Amino acid sequence: MKSIKNILLITSVLLFLWSCDEDGITTYAPYEPTPLPLEIPKLFSDNIIDPVIPFDNPQTVEGVNLGRKLFFDPILSGDNSQSCADCHAPENAFSDADRFSEGINGDLGTRNSMPIFNLAWNYDENFFWDGRAFSLENQALEPVVNPIEMHSDWKINAEKLANHAEYTELFYQAFGNVKIDSTLVTKAIAQFQRTLISANSRFDQHLLGTTTLTPQELNGFNIFMDESKGDCFHCHGNANNPLWTDNIFHNNGLDATFTDLGLGAKTGDPADNGKFRSPSLRNLAFTAPFMHDGRFATLEEVIIHYSEGLQHSSTIDPLMKAVENGGVQLSESDKSDLKAFLLSLSDPTFINNPDFQNPN
Structure with missing residues (x-):
């Protein structure tokens, strides 16, 4: 008897939620x-x-x-x-x-x-x-x-x-x-x-006081913030900007001439040619290859570009002031330390979060 009552209850609820009008069109009860x-x-x-x-x-x-x-x-x-x-x-x-x-x-x-x-x-x-x-x-x-x-x-x-x-x-x-x-x-x-x-990288944990970065990672952060060395923070922010991007469009010295106009193709303004959005520096351990066209297969190649590979063009961003020297000219140890810091912005819990996986 109890099972019959349960079936009747379920049936009545379904009939309340789902019914057909005179034209046979399915309608539903209000739902919030x-x-x-x-x-x-x-x-x-x-x-x-x-x-x-x-x-x-x-x-x-x-x-x-x-x-x-x-x-x-x-x-x-x-x-x-x-x-x-x-x-x-x-x-x-x-x-x-x-x-x-x-x-x-x-x-x-x-x-x-x-x-x-x-x-x-x-x-x-x-x-x-x-x-x-x-x-x-x-x-x-x-x-x-x-x-x-x-x-x-x-x-x-x-x-x-x-x-x-x-x-x-x-x-x-x-x-x-x-x-x-x-x-x-x-x-x-x-x-x-x-x-x-994504907000659970080692650097995030360092800022929250729950972990300690290595001396190499800390030196890499100092290089990142130093205008006379890495000079990276203008486009990608600092410890007070957890996005690690300014979300602005820049010509970062990839090419002397453009096969892809980037922002310029959208605006029609030649002054925007070769400009692309600054991506976040979070999760670089997982997002290779890099740049808008994926030309750099490794993070080392990205650092070499800014160190000695900058190309001058008419729309190059004024922030790329080291272009006259080809780049910021980092030492090999500075490159290694900068890479260590950048990788500390990666968040393994993000890529493994079960709420973000395929539910099908």
């Missing part, structure tokens, strides 16, 4: 998603302002769960073979270990996939190496339709998701009884991406 405030690390709350959360896309448990599933699901690609995570893998701090990512048709891009973490603090809301996307939600639109990436169609994707029993329920839970479209898909993915917070 569960708020999920970001877990903001102490170093962030102590040093920088609140994260950027759009008023029309608040963080919710249901939205993040949906976005996580979509991020790892190849359903958004033209042939159902490739997901966002194929070019932004958790083990690579959500970047790509290959220099150029391969699309579903075997085509290669021309830039290295940027890592994804701490994006909720990108205050200018311009994304990609050249800043062409104006929000995190907008950023997810292009790769899906790009012919050399996922090569799909948003209308077709909306139909696939609407005809998928599991996704129909997940979208309802996250956004209510609304029609599935690209806006909702990218809102969910952006919610998941905003949870990808």
